[in-house]
Amino acid sequence: MKIAVVTDSTAYLPDRIKNSPNLFIIPIPVILDGKIYNEGVDIEADEYYDLLNNSSEFPTTSQPALGEVIELYKEIAAKGYDTIISIHLSSGISGFVNTLFSLTDSIEGITLYPYDSKITSVPMGHMVEATLDLVKENASLEAIFSKLDIIRDNTYAYLIVEDLNNLVRGGRLTNGAALIAGLLKIKPILTFEDGKIVLFEKIRSTKKAFARAEEIIGKRDKEIGRPVKLYVIHANNLAVAEEEKAKLQEKYPNAIIEIGHFNPVIGTHLGEKAIALCISAQ
Structure with a gap:
């Protein structure tokens, strides 16, 4: 069995795996002012927000062309792989991973396993990363999916955004939650619930929202009961991300804490300056 790992460009990948010969990445399109940019190919996060701030229309995203995905899978098969584990952004954000299930019998000589991460980014x-490491160790499919399920079932993210309008316009958050936030002048904490972005708590200020998210992370650590990593993820807001990392490190001195950024597709939905505090089983 020769396993290839496929993901999409919304994943924030550690440097050590970016050039793995077993890794293949499907770019997700972002549409700005009528022009299509393929994330990670035509545009990177650091230049995206300049374009976003100067765009005349609200940006949109779309699923990759199915024909291009099929071609990639065929190219992978031609390289001698017989199995593909395809890990993608949450079905609560995009229907892409569900579309892949229709392809499971479409590629001759390949067994395709689409996997819904129920999250995105870091x-x-x-x-x-965990999948590639297990592939390198010649682990069984059962061991790989068991590990993936452990990570997925023990991953929690708490998001604090500057403006809910991006999520509402993109259909990733209910209008009701945004309306409540506007009327009460609150700073909501959002989270992922079964892969969908939902309102977690209503907080009166940004400072209190961050403090509450930091507190929740600690409670989740105790619930998980196994080694974890903490992540601070930002949308063009590195200074605040570094501040949050320092606060978390002081609060949880033994924790492994990493900073990452939201790539353009997720940045489109969350808006610039968004911050997420995450905890995940290692």
Whole structure:
């Protein structure tokens, strides 16, 4: 059995795996002012927000072209792989991973296993990293999916965004939650619930929202009961991410804490300056 690992460009990948010969990445398109940019190919996060801030229309995202995905899978098969584990952003954000299930019998000589991360960005990159490590160790499919399930079932993210309008316009958050936030002048903490972005708590200020998210992370650590990593993820807001990392390190001195950023697709939905505090089983 020769296993390839496929993911999409919303994953924030550690440097050590980016050039893995077993890794293949499907770019997700972002549409700005009528022009299509393939994330990670035509545009990177550091240049995206300049374009976003100067765009005349609200940006949109779309699923990759199915024909291009099929071609990639065929290219992987031509390289001698017989198995593909395809790990993608949450079905609660995009229907892409569900579309892949229709392809499971479409590629001759390949057994395809689509996997819904139910998250995105750094935690999804962690799943990809763990999978590649197990593939290198010649682990069984059962062991790989068991590990993926452990990570997925023990990953929690708490998001603090500057403006809920991006999520509402993109259909990733209910209008009701945004309306409540506007009327009460609150700073909501959002989270992923079964892969969907939902309102977690309503807080009166940004400072209190961060403090509450930091507290929740600690409670989740105790619940998980196994080694974890903490992540601070930002949308063009590195200074605040570094501040949050320092606060978390002081609060949890033994924790492994990493900083990552949201790539353009997720940045489109969350908006610039968004911050997420995450905890995930290692």
